[in-house]
Amino acid sequence: MTIHEITHRAVNNSKIANITASLSQYLQGKEKPLSLSLICFFSKGHLLIEDLPGLGKTTLAVGIARSLGLTFGRIQCTSDLLPTDITGLSIYNKNAGEFEFHAGPIFNNIVLCDEINRATPKTQSALLEAMGEKQVTIEGKTYSLPKIFFVMATQNPTEQFGAFPLPESQLDRFMMKIQIGYPSEEAEREILRLGSTREELYSIEPVIEKEEVIHIQEDITKSVFVSEKIFDYTLAIIKATRKSEYLTSGLSTRGALTIISTARTNAYFKGRDFVISEDIKELVEYTIPHRVLFREEYESLNKREIITSLIEHIPTPA
Amino acid sequence: MIKYHNNIRIHTIVNLLTYLAGVISFVSVCTEIHIACIVLFAAIFIFSLYFTYRQHFLIPRWILNVISIVVVLLSLYRLNVNDLITQMIEALLVLLAIKLLEEKRARDYMQIYAISLLIVTGSGLLTLSIAFIIYFFLLIMLLTLAAVFLAHYSQDPCMELNSNIVIKIVISALLILLLSAPFTAFLFIILPRTNYPLLNFLNRQERAHTGFSDQVKLGSVSSIQEDSAHIMRVNMDRIDESNLYWRGLVLDYFDGTTWKTSTSKVTALVSKQTAIPGTPVTQTIYLEPYDNRYLFALDKPVFISYKHVKQLNDAVFISSIHFTGRIRYQAQSLISDTIIETNVDKKQFTQIPVNISSEITGLVRGLSKGKDEAQSVQTFYQFLNNGTFKYSLKNLPLTNNPLETFFFKTRYGNCEYFASAFAVMLRISNIPARLVTGYKGGYYNYVGSYYLIPQKNAHVWVEVYQKNKGWLRIDPTPASMDEFVFMKKGAAFSKIGFFFDAINYYWYAFVINYDFEKQISFVFKVRTAFKNPHFNLSFNKTRVMQFAFILAVLFFTGFFFHKFRRRQKSPEKRILVKFLRKMERLGYRKEASQGLEEFVSSIEDNQVxxxxxxxxxxxxxxxxxxxxxITEDINRLNGLIKAINR
Incomplete structure (x- = not known):
């Protein structure tokens, strides 16, 4: 499944179409990452973007936040970043005579966590706890995170001194791992011509309301039907990853849940109220590779291709 | 997705040819075999078709191999010599069906071809109809084609052939066939008779054993009696050996050296004069060609079923034509040594040669002096059997007056001498007597339950007429029955010999009416039939009915199986299969791992x-x-499938 083929498919849902349309003028050549990000977002998952700096990760995150009318926070990870720099902390208020909680950037709807692998494991785990539990505990007090909570973490794939790569167990917490990649020559020319659009991006009007976003998220889990045949297909995929000669460990149950929930969103985006095999197939290369462990001898191969070829041996229900 | 234009998979072609071969071999024998076998074959055949269609062979090869071995063993176990070919063909059919059930490799296809060839050849032994030649040529054509395709198949089972290439291969294969056809035809004509010298038909005289003639010339029979060939095989239950006299013909005229039949014999019209008491025995007799007209049967035959045969009043059966080929007939006999006949022509049966030596008449007169008829018979018999006369086959007296030599000089001879001497003695005493020639004894073959009667058992005995009693069989030759019933020790004809002779017997029994002349005349018949514009295959009614019945069974089995399959497969699966087939016809094939939308979006043709x-x-x-x-959905979807077109 190539990017071209995915984008070729018309997005059938009018609301989603509106979001995509409004953002596409600012995100030239990033249609695919945009649509994947939206799928991830509406599936209530978190997104890990592995790419080089300067390819528009922030633009993507800001764009999504703005067009959906959501708050946006950004964390630039460094090795001296403390957990409280993410979660926030209580500061003594002289006037009130008491400690006052100052929420950190994580209390936003959409949080961009740049270069997550440069943060120390302690800070990373604070962030991952927040992602997993949708709550933070500061000084013995638990604070719930907003209902819409979407983390976009980025990491630099090139090995760098002083980086702390995320352990596999924590990678599993990201619903998808995507790459943005270089834009096409045409799109890049357009970007050069127009200059950076970051400023304008901050000023765009939301396409839908926050409540509507919540409604859509609920709607996807409630109204999109998943057939027994699709469950069978998913189970076959899981079994294949667990038995594959390329992998030392296959998909977790959480991974399987991810496959179904992303497929639901994908179906919803295409205006269907039921899931078909393609909804799963299109996304496997983003939902599976970071959750499985490859044998050492295959580490150097393209992991996405290995997973794709694995799926090519599983017959679809139709 | 694989796109293909008019490409045919070689696997499909090979399968098609294989199943056709299976059908031909089945149809060629289906009228001859047991209905259970037909049903079994049809059922397995349909299953195997389904397996092949699905490319999913449920039953593992080792199980099928075990079943095949069991089938072979079972069929050997229940092998009944009376119906050998049919049973073998039934076993072969089951083996063929099982073989079809397997996941087939190149050598399995070869085995299938071999089995179908065996079956069709076997059908030729069962039925001698014109249909055989049609099946045979069809099969040969198919197998030639199949062999050529199989050669390609074994190179690359996934090969796809362009229809042009397929046509080319077919043409070249048919050319092979065409070139081999004249040779095949030649072989067809000569092959089933190869146990005979091929060109014997040109020289008929040598073919038949000229052992048995209308007359008995004293001393001449010895050549027959040293002959190792066989005159006949008689299929019957074993009886008391002392009754084993095979009646041939009756001789009533003696000219001094030779016994002949007088011309005064009449055909027996249900004669009131003759009657035979005794136990009835039915025999099936396979008579070797011996170039004469007499039909042998156990003494006394009362009925023989064979064309152009008439019964003479002395219980002799004669055909109006000479037997130049091996024949088979049924005979009814009553085991008895007497033919009751109240009135005989005394002059005819007391005839003696005019030049009979006075020494003989003197001897006879002296022996019978003062004795009545019965006592005289007893005295003459004793005279010949008291030890002074020896039984011998060698150095027989061949003089102008052999009897005189026998009586007074050599005092040894074979049955001819003893019988002649006895008959002449009786006739001199004015007691009616006649010679009966035929065969005595025979070896019972338990393998085939028949008596094998060798030429050397040729024999002559005497029938004496006794007033108010009729013709009584008396065998004056002082040779024990054992010599005719048991083989000499150390004879080459051992138990294995019996077994091989039984095989021979079955072969004759099956091809008895299928000899070389018949084949030639058959070829001529076929030729004229094809020349005749009004050529039609006349089918007999029952045969057509049988065919129709089998077809109906096949059809309904197939139909119900199909129905059953349909019920098993859910409607959505059926519609999906229908859609995918349609797309395949249009040249688009969905890969198993493709989703439907993915598949459809990869179709180039916009409309499709x-x-x-x-x-x-x-x-x-x-x-x-x-x-x-629901039905409406199915109809709508079917409509949509129908609408898909270029």
């Missing part, structure tokens, strides 16, 4: 893609929502 997409959308909305397909 849109039409197919129409169907897919409708189908998915039901299929992936786990909805039951």
């Amino acid at each position: 893609r849109l039409q197919a997409f129409e169907f897919v959308k409708e189908f998915e909305a039901l299929y992936f929502k786990d909805k039951r397909f």
Whole structure:
């Protein structure tokens, strides 16, 4: 499944179409990452973007936040970043005579966590706890995170001194791992011509309301039907990853849940109220590779291709 | 997705030819075999078709191999010599069906071809109809084609052939056949008789054993009696050996050296004069060609079923034509040594040669002096059997007056001498007597339950007429029955010999009416039939009915199987299969791992893609929502499938 083929498919849902349309003028050549990000977002998952700096990760995150009318926070990870720099902390208020909680950037709807692998494991785990539990505990007090909570973490794939790569167990917490990649020559020319659009991006009007976003998220889990045949297909995929000669460990149950929930969103985006095999197939290369462990001898191969070829041996229900 | 234009998979071709071969071999024998076998074959055949269609062979090879061995053992176990060929063919058919059930490799296909060839050849032994030659040539044609395709198949089982190439291969294969056809035809004519010298028909005289003639010339029979050939095989239950006299013909005129039949014999019209008391025995007799007209049967025969045969009043059966080929006939005999006859022509049966030596008449007169008829008979018999006369086959007296030599000089001879001497003695005493020639004894073959009667058992005995009693059989030759019933020790004809002779017997029994002349005349018949513009295959009614019945059984089995399959497969699966087949016909094949939309979106043809997409959308909305397909849905979807067109 190539990017071209995915984008070729018309997005059938009018609301989603509106979001995509409004953002596409600012995100030239990033249609695919945009649509994947939206799928991830509406599936209530978190997104890990592995790419080089300067390819528009922030633009993507800001764009999504703005067009959906959501708050946006950004964390630039460094090795001296403390957990409280993410979660926030209580500061003594002289006037009130008491400690006052100052929420950190994580209390936003959409949080961009740049270069997550440069943060120390302690800070990373604070962030991952927040992602997993949708709550933070500061000084013995638990604070719930907003209902819409979407983390976009980025990491630099090139090995760098002083980086702390995320352990596999924590990678599993990201619903998808995507790459943005270089834009096409045409799109890049357009970007050069127009200059950076970051400023304008901050000023765009939301396409839908926050409540509507919540409604859509609920709607996807409630109204999109998943057939027994699709469950069978998913189970076959899981079994294949667990038995594959390329992998030392296959998909977790959480991974399987991810496959179904992303497929639901994908179906919803295409205006269907039921899931078909393609909804799963299109996304496997983003939902599976970071959750499985490859044998050492295959580490150097393209992991996405290995997973794709694995799926090519599983017959679809139709 | 694989796109293909008019390409045929070689596997499909080989399978098609193989199943056709199976059908031909089945049809060629289906009228001759047991109905259970037909049903079994049809059922397994349909299953195997289904397995082949699905490319999914449920039953592992080792189980099938075990079953095959069991079938072979079972058929050997129940092998009944009376119906050998049919049983072998039935076993072969079952083996063929099992073989079809397997997941087939190149050598399995070869085995299938071999088995079908055996079956069709076997059908030639069962039925001698013109249909055989049609089946045979059809099969040969198919197998030639199949062999050529199989050669390609074994190189690369996934090979796909362009239809042009297929046509080329077919033509070249048929050319092979065409070139081999004259040779095949030649072989066809000569092959079933290869146990005979091929060109014997040109020289008929040598072919028949000229052992048995209308007359007995004293001393001449010895050549027959040293002959190792066989005159006949008689299929019957074993009886008391002392009754084993095979009646041939009756001789009533003696000219001093030779016994002949007088011309005064009449055909027996249900004669009131003759009657035979005794136990009835039915025999099936396979008579070797011996170039004469007499039909042998156990003494006394009362009925023989064979064309152009008439019964003479002395219980002799004679055909109006000479037997130049091996024949088979049924005979009814009553075991008895007497033919009751109240009135005989005394002059005819007391005739003695005019030049009979006075020494003999003197001897006879002296022996019978003062004795009545019965006592005289007893005295003459004793005279010949008291030890002074020896039985011998060698150095027989061949003089102008052999009897005189026998009586007074050599005092040894074979049955001819003893019988002649006895008869002449009786006739001199004015007691009616006649010679009966035929065979005595025979070896019972338990393998085939028949008596094998060798030429050397040729024999002559005497029938004496006694007033108010009739013709009584008396065998004056002082040779024990054992010599005619048991083989000499150390004879080459051992138990294995019996076994091989039984095989021979069955072969004759099956091809008895199928000799070389028949084949030639058959070829001529076929030729004239084809020349005749009004050529029609006349089928007999029962045969047509049988065919119709078998076809109906096949059809209904297939139909119900199909129905059953349809019920098993859910309607959505059926519609999906229908759609995919349609797309395959249009040249688009869905890979197993492709989703429907993915598949459809990869179709290049815009119109087809849109039409197919129409169907897919409708189908998915039901299929992936786990909805039951109701009739309207099915009709709508079928309509959409129908609408897909270039």
